[in-house]
Amino acid sequence: MNIFAQFEARVREALEALTRSGTLPEGLDFGRVVVEPPRDPSHGDLATNAALVLAKEAKTNPRALGEALAQELRADERVAEVSLAGPGFINLRLKPQVFHEVVRSVLSDPTGFGRVQLPGGPVNVEYVSANPTGPMHVGHGRGAVFGDALASLLVAAGRKVTREYYINDAGAQVDVLARSAYQRYREALGESFAIGEGLYPGDYLKPVGEALVQAHGRALLDKPEPQWLPIVRDLSVAMMMDVIRADLAAIGISHDVFFSERKLHESGAVGSLLEDLRKRGLVYEGRLPPPKGQLPEDWEDREQTLFRTKDFGDDTDRPLLKSDGSFTYFAADIAYHREKVLRGAEEIIDVLGADHGGYVKRMQAAVKAVSDGKAVLDVKLCQLVRLLRAGEPVKMSKRAGEFVTLRDVIDEVGRDAIRFMMLFRKNDATLDFDLAKVVEQSKDNAVFYVQYAHARVRSVQRQAREAFPDADLSPNALYAEADLSVLTDSGEAEMMRLIAQYPRVIESAAMAHEPHRIAFQLYEIAASLHGFWNKGKDLPQLRFVNATDRKSTWARLALVEAVRSVLADGLSLLGVSAPDEMR
CATH class of the missing domain: 1.10.730.10 (Isoleucyl-tRNA Synthetase; Domain 1)
Structure with a gap:
């Protein structure tokens, strides 16, 4: 039982009655009319903006229209009082029996109460997608909890949802992971060991080194890097994903799809995308002017292959090929989102860290282009988490080497505290997460x-x-x-x-x-x-x-x-x- 939906329908009926009587002209757009709680509960139970948003189009005074609409609504047997406020808001106070029916509605159908049926096709929600180079940190946890709760919320609103994780298992960062794990392999064999500059220092790679010894003994020591690198990389990524999945399970999160970036490239999907864009005239050879301010990493002063993203709402066209002929990260991202569209997604939601703000416009343009406007992309950015204990910053985890792991926080304060407090602040606002406060038994927690x-x-x-x-x-x-x-x-x-x-x-x-x-x-x-x-x-x-x-x-x-x-x-x-x- 949704009394707001019921009374929104009732307001529209009243507006249609005023149209039939000639009080309102034909053809008005009622799409902006809403019924919502008044800002001040003392004003009533419901409020509608109908007179305010329709008066200009109807060429009438908002209060005059409001009074005419109020007269229609006073005839409803569920309404105890109708009053006008400000420039044309209409406040309604309902009879107690309406709320008694709400209580009975909950008692009779507790699992159905609150469920709604929003229009729209399948939704793909991609969240977490942490690089498989180590355990998840607290920042990952915020995006994970946000994405998971959003997916559940959309299901409750009647949408068909796919929960997805994009495994970034291609590119330089996984090669760095493999080289880091190789050093742990040498350590496990008793060989000389040193974590070189730019490698991952955390102890979490020790089990990977030990697993490599079990699987290969000393054989990898005799191989040149081009031979041992793919072997170490595959095992390292697999074991890191096992750690990530375990961390996600500990916080109550699961995904329907784990999509591999490496398999995207191996399948030829990125090349297929470029070919398709060429056929549709969406790619050309050109030179980009230098952008204002600090130069981005993907800008090169040369003739290059450009995607006409500006035609779809982006600020500039974007390169798809690097100077060495390999695909840009943007090209792979487009191919990946095209895969989502091909799998039936009509709405795509990407949950990303705040540092991806520059990614939004280009990817929205790309999704619009590759779907012929049939799919939309919403990028939700999650701001940083400042981890505190009694107001003081928490030091880095020795096990992780560079950050506090999500699992450390789960073990200390529990899943419920993390999930609720990560959601008790809007995603685009910085979150102070105090480990001492979230376990207090008080109203402030x-x-x-x-x-x-x-x-x-x-x-x-x-x-x-x-x-x-x-x-x-x-x-x-x-x-x-x-x-x-x-x-x-x-x-x-x-x-x-x-x-x-x-x-x-x-x-x-x-x-x-x-x-x-x-x-x-x-x-x-x-x-x-x-x-x-x-x-x-x-x-x-x-x-x-x-x-x-x-x-x-x-x-x-x-x-x-x-x-x-x-x-x-x-x-x-x-x-x-x-x-x-x-x-």
Whole structure:
């Protein structure tokens, strides 16, 4: 039950009635009309911008149009009050029965409540895609959690989603990995050992060196680099991907597809892309002017093969071949995204680090070109994570050599704290992650506060079973027997209002690709529950369980079960557990 969708439909019906009566002209575009919560809850339960956004096109005064629309809406039996505010906003206050139906909707279909059906075809969400050159660090973890939660959110909104990881197993960085692992191989054999400049120093490559000894003994020592390099590289990448998969599993993340960059090149997909672009007249030989400011790595002052990305919204055309005739990274990226399109993706979401900001326009242009405009690309950039302990920066991990590993943080604070707190801030804002704060049992620790609300409801339900040992307190029984009309306190009304907003939050969060909205909503719901609990300490008549007042107890049990169900569902979307007890 989505009251916002219902009343948006009702507002459109009212606008159509005004059109038929001649109050509004024919042919107005109602696409910008929305129904949303008012910024100030004291103004009502719903607000619509209809009069404000239509008045200019209708050549009328916004308040005059607002009053005409308000008259139409006052006739709705679910509406208690309609008022105008500011330049034409219309605020609606609903009758309590509407929110009682919301509670009953949750009780009758807890897994379906909040689910919406957004239009659109298959979605490909690519996230993590960390180079397989070592274990994941905390920055990788933010993108991993964000991408995973976004994929779950899109599924909840009715989209068909593929979760994908792009393995960067081609190029110079994996050769550096292989040379680093070769030194660990020499170390495992007792040979002279030194981590040279530019190699990876972390101890995490010791197991790779030992595995190479088990597989090859001393045989690789007698081979020149061109012979041992591919052998060491393949095993190193495979073992690093095993480590990465294990780290991802520890944080509750899995992918449907692991796509290899090396296989992309070996399949001829990049060459096929270039040939296709040539046939379509999207490639030409030309010279790029020097860009303003610092020169990017892919700019060369020479005649070269250029892709007409400017025709599709980019700032400049882009090179596809390097001076040595090999493909640019951009060419491979285009071929990879073309593969996604060929596999049926109509919407592509790439979750990347903040340092990829310059990548966005060119890849959006490329996707538009290779899909003939049928697919769209959204790039979500995740800002840096500053790892702290009691306000002080955390030092690097000795095992990793250059950074703190994600697994170290998981082992210290747990999966739930990482996932929730990574999502309790918008992805494009820098995140301060304090290892001491995220394990505190206080309101300032958002994950504890929300999980504690769920556990508190379970505690209430245990108290109720003790007070009424012979009663059926299942959601179905509460749905049938609870008289919700006794829920008249402002705190009870606030909980019902926040529950009613949950389907809209899922819909808007999925459309905007912003899973942090779910975390924010859960925190609000938790705060409302805790606030009402505290009122009950001072006012016994407001306690959730009252052994001498079965009627109010049943109604409040129905309400808190609806709260619990929404909290559990939202936490599940974020990949966070909903505990029955807090330890």
